[in-house]
Amino acid sequence: MAEKYVGQRIKRNEDPRLLTGRALFVDDVELHGMLHAAFLRSDYAHARLVSVDVSAARNRPGVVAVYTAEDLGDLWKPGPLLVPAPHSVENVVFHQRTQVPLAKDKVRYVGEAIAVVFAESRYIAEDALADIWVDYEPLEPVVDMERALDADAPLIHEDLDSNLCAHLAQEKGDYQAAREQADLIVSRRFLVDRGAAGAMENRGVVADWDEKAQHLTVWDTTQAPIPIRNGLAGMLGLSAHQVRVVAPFVGGGFGPKIMMFLSEEVLVPWGSMQFKRPVKWIEDRQENFLATTQERGQVHDAEMALTSDGRILGVRDVFIHDTGAYDPYGMTIPLNTQSHAMGAYDVPNYYTEVKVAFTNKMIVTPVRGAGRPQGIFVAERLLDIAAKELGIDRVGIRRRNLIPPEKFPYNHEIIDQAFAPLVLDSGNYRLALDQAVKRIGYEEFIKDEQPRLRAEGKRVGLGIVVFIETTGIGPYEGARITVETSGKISVATGVGTQGQGHFTSFAQIVADQLGVDVRDVHLVTGDTAEFHWGTGTFASRGAVVAANAIHAAAVAVRAKTLKLASKVLETPEEELELRDGEVRVADIPRQSIGLGELAVLANPLRGAVEPGTEPGLEATDYFGPQYGATANGAQAMIVEVDPETMMIEIKRHVVVEDCGTVLNPLIVEGQVHGGVALGIGNSYYEKLVYDENGQLLNASLADYLIPSATEVPRMEVGHEVTPSPLNPLGSKGAGEAGAIPVPALFAQAIEDALADYDLEVLETPLSPNRLFELLQGKEKAE
Amino acid sequence: MSDLYEVSVTVNGTVYQRSVEPRLLLSDFLRHELGLTGTHVGCEHGVCGACTVLFDGEPVRSCLMFAVQANGHQVSTVEGLGTMEELHPLQQAFWEAHAVQCGFCTPGVLMTLLPFLEENPTPSEEEIREAISGNLCRCTGYQHIVDAVLLAAEKMPSQGDC
Numbered sequence A: 001m002a003e004k005y006v007g008q009r010i011k012r013n014e015d016p017r018l019l020t021g022r023a024l025f026v027d028d029v030e031l032h033g034m035l036h037a038a039f040l041r042s043d044y045a046h047a048r049l050v051s052v053d054v055s056a057a058r059n060r061p062g063v064v065a066v067y068t069a070e071d072l073g074d075l076w077k078p079g080p081l082l083v084p085a086p087h088s089v090e091n092v093v094f095h096q097r098t099q100v101p102l103a104k105d106k107v108r109y110v111g112e113a114i115a116v117v118f119a120e121s122r123y124i125a126e127d128a129l130a131d132i133w134v135d136y137e138p139l140e141p142v143v144d145m146e147r148a149l150d151a152d153a154p155l156i157h158e159d160l161d162s163n164l165c166a167h168l169a170q171e172k173g174d175y176q177a178a179r180e181q182a183d184l185i186v187s188r189r190f191l192v193d194r195g196a197a198g199a200m201e202n203r204g205v206v207a208d209w210d211e212k213a214q215h216l217t218v219w220d221t222t223q224a225p226i227p228i229r230n231g232l233a234g235m236l237g238l239s240a241h242q243v244r245v246v247a248p249f250v251g252g253g254f255g256p257k258i259m260m261f262l263s264e265e266v267l268v269p270w271g272s273m274q275f276k277r278p279v280k281w282i283e284d285r286q287e288n289f290l291a292t293t294q295e296r297g298q299v300h301d302a303e304m305a306l307t308s309d310g311r312i313l314g315v316r317d318v319f320i321h322d323t324g325a326y327d328p329y330g331m332t333i334p335l336n337t338q339s340h341a342m343g344a345y346d347v348p349n350y351y352t353e354v355k356v357a358f359t360n361k362m363i364v365t366p367v368r369g370a371g372r373p374q375g376i377f378v379a380e381r382l383l384d385i386a387a388k389e390l391g392i393d394r395v396g397i398r399r400r401n402l403i404p405p406e407k408f409p410y411n412h413e414i415i416d417q418a419f420a421p422l423v424l425d426s427g428n429y430r431l432a433l434d435q436a437v438k439r440i441g442y443e444e445f446i447k448d449e450q451p452r453l454r455a456e457g458k459r460v461g462l463g464i465v466v467f468i469e470t471t472g473i474g475p476y477e478g479a480r481i482t483v484e485t486s487g488k489i490s491v492a493t494g495v496g497t498q499g500q501g502h503f504t505s506f507a508q509i510v511a512d513q514l515g516v517d518v519r520d521v522h523l524v525t526g527d528t529a530e531f532h533w534g535t536g537t538f539a540s541r542g543a544v545v546a547a548n549a550i551h552a553a554a555v556a557v558r559a560k561t562l563k564l565a566s567k568v569l570e571t572p573e574e575e576l577e578l579r580d581g582e583v584r585v586a587d588i589p590r591q592s593i594g595l596g597e598l599a600v601l602a603n604p605l606r607g608a609v610e611p612g613t614e615p616g617l618e619a620t621d622y623f624g625p626q627y628g629a630t631a632n633g634a635q636a637m638i639v640e641v642d643p644e645t646m647m648i649e650i651k652r653h654v655v656v657e658d659c660g661t662v663l664n665p666l667i668v669e670g671q672v673h674g675g676v677a678l679g680i681g682n683s684y685y686e687k688l689v690y691d692e693n694g695q696l697l698n699a700s701l702a703d704y705l706i707p708s709a710t711e712v713p714r715m716e717v718g719h720e721v722t723p724s725p726l727n728p729l730g731s732k733g734a735g736e737a738g739a740i741p742v743p744a745l746f747a748q749a750i751e752d753a754l755a756d757y758d759l760e761v762l763e764t765p766l767s768p769n770r771l772f773e774l775l776q777g778k779e780k781a782e
Numbered sequence B: 001m002s003d004l005y006e007v008s009v010t011v012n013g014t015v016y017q018r019s020v021e022p023r024l025l026l027s028d029f030l031r032h033e034l035g036l037t038g039t040h041v042g043c044e045h046g047v048c049g050a051c052t053v054l055f056d057g058e059p060v061r062s063c064l065m066f067a068v069q070a071n072g073h074q075v076s077t078v079e080g081l082g083t084m085e086e087l088h089p090l091q092q093a094f095w096e097a098h099a100v101q102c103g104f105c106t107p108g109v110l111m112t113l114l115p116f117l118e119e120n121p122t123p124s125e126e127e128i129r130e131a132i133s134g135n136l137c138r139c140t141g142y143q144h145i146v147d148a149v150l151l152a153a154e155k156m157p158s159q160g161d162c
Helices: A015-019 A055-059 A069-075 A122-129 A175-181 A225-235 A263-275 A285-291 A332-340 A372-390 A394-401 A429-440 A442-455 A502-514 A542-569 A595-601 A665-685 A742-753 A768-775 B026-033 B089-096 B106-119 B125-131 B143-155
Strands: A035-041 A047-053 A063-068 A113-119 A133-138 A164-172 A184-192 A204-210 A215-220 A243-246 A279-282 A298-306 A312-324 A349-358 A410-415 A421-424 A459-471 A477-483 A489-493 A521-525 A576-579 A582-585 A588-594 A618-623 A629-641 A648-658 A715-719 B005-011 B014-020 B052-055 B058-061 B074-076
Touching (some): A047 A113, A069 A263, A113 A122, A204 A263, A225 A263, A263 A279, A312 A332, A332 A349, A332 A410, A349 A410, A372 A394, A372 A459, A442 A459, A477 A502, A502 A542, A542 A595, A588 A595, A629 A742, A665 A715, A665 B143, B106 B125, B125 B143
Parallel strands (some): A035 A279, A648 A715, B005 B074
Antiparallel strands (some): A047 A133, A063 A113, A164 A349, A184 A298, A298 A312, A477 A618, A629 A648
């Protein structure tokens, strides 16, 4: 079968709707008689709630109800744990403390919801928030994750003995023994601070309880509509069939929009059932900073043991992970960090230990990258420092240590976020590095260009790093594909879409199998009424797990179509082909039947049907990988630092990625560009600044700097393709790769640009200010 | 509750008369009073640019204006550009160049670019980046947007020539 669409740069099916303003986003849902919700949020990071007086708010005209924790009855209980602790690791400690719909007795972060107002308009609902009087008894806030683990730190969850949320140690080989053999040990402390996901669309929920039909419809900016449907049904005492969750067009996800039954997602549907009216809540940008989950805060004490010729003998990484006030997402992020702190390297001995700390800050859940950028930062920084100490070229030391192609599948033995052994399925890591070296002109830059520019007084530096990205984890996704009587194809799958181009890349797979125009494949994602089973769009799994489920269903529909056509055309299946929306006898194209006609024949109104025959040209199938497929890549950049302002200009940025089979290069490149832009933010612009009281000081887009078109450079993207053996399409995920290595890349490039300062970059994000501070007191080497 | 004021606003050539509270944002007026939900709201403090519309031909942040300020004025929104069947050349170029991912920032970017391309029909990449630096996009890294504008500049008839 010729692949007409898969692998091609097809422009997207969904774009005309988005470009003309006709696409439905959650805030576009307008329903008759709709109420609006607004949330009163804590001003304190840590305080006892002495009293909450909502009487004035209740009396405001236009206010329908104001509720506090006391009013919620049985609904008031801690939310679900979305990801349990990894049961397959011995001696894992995990204290489940998930958030409640409204704070009772005490608040644990600035922004925690205390009361909810339901009113006739959003303006009135927000007015009423100012009428609520809260009496707080401030407690000492625990802002710093290291401080949180001190024996005398105030307790955030007072029923625990400490602020330790979780503890997990894993070992591969024998690090201590390796250390004794080493010629060189490099040890450093690395700091990674928090950033925001910063989707352009804030979160939102609209719920509509139909009393007569006893049915709830929820439009939700979620990446995972099916788990949300299942969870809401349970919380609200409904059957899953009474709840429909729709994730329509979603304006960027990046992790926090997996949504996790935070206050709003639970109380808006509940409110609709109370009032038997639709209810809408749309987050504003300040709430997005205070009350949408965040990520990245970790402190690492890491070391690498090497031979004198630069071969890695082992890595040891002991770190603290800041989970914020609650832990609904389990240990996914630190497990990812553990999976990535060996980088793309053949590391025979590894000891990794994490302590997860509760702090009085917003809850931490995955943000694009999800623990991986931190791990890669540790691995790449240690290797850079070792290379310097050993006097080995940084590309050379990488080549020496990359996992060689013959060692795949490569078992790292530790347990990963899917609770399975971390096995890297396939790859040829050297190819990506070599291509990056070539594209950036590494040798020429080091030998000629850099010395020449330095002689002109310019501070230019080059960075080059390699990385892996574990992607495409299970458990499974599914899809149902139907040939309509019009001859067009409809596809339903459970994952949501937030800009990844699923309407197109998934359609390409189906169009190839069924021989139709890609624009005749109509895809529905993220509507639980259309597909019942699945998990969601996260962990760079759409193009792996969902795409392969769609592939499986398409193969099944193709088989059914050929079987029926064979009967109708009285021709063996082997002599038939699917092209241009019809089934043809290969040598006699005039002898054909349209898919629509076949669909009618497959669902007759009269007559007998052969036993065992299913009606229609339709199939549902599922795909669950044995374990996740691991993508890899290399990135290189050339930067110039302005020594006066410490502003950095990225002169060139090269990305080489290997995500296995590429379904649509245009879409993959778009994913890479966006990921890199986030990585640039994470490296030099974006830092959530909390003060000692746990107040977020830069909770606006004016103060928290998301890179704009003038900070993000033109990128040059190259591909390598080593298909994954774990799925029929051979795909690996591509969603997070762009972002993952950028902080490590920036650090190396800045050090190189400021080589005369003997600077070691051991933290991310930097900023012009921070770089200036780091250079203070550094003797400029002669 | 505030008094209501009569406003008459021309949006995409159609005159709309409504009674509104003086505090009603122009963005909310367009979206929730008129149902023109193509204009998106990303920050309500004038930084992200998603709510950009043309106000008497000039790009403005509709979240930083009140509906009453638009009384007697002309507003253009993304709905006034091309249709799904017949895209405006700029929209067509965005489609060709894959300048759209989630599409949330897109209407604001388009409305920012329209007057820019009128003034500067053959912009350089640097000028394009400068022009859209007040529109935040979290998905695309801007590169395909820049490519789309370069493509549109090639294809769009230059108004300065006639």
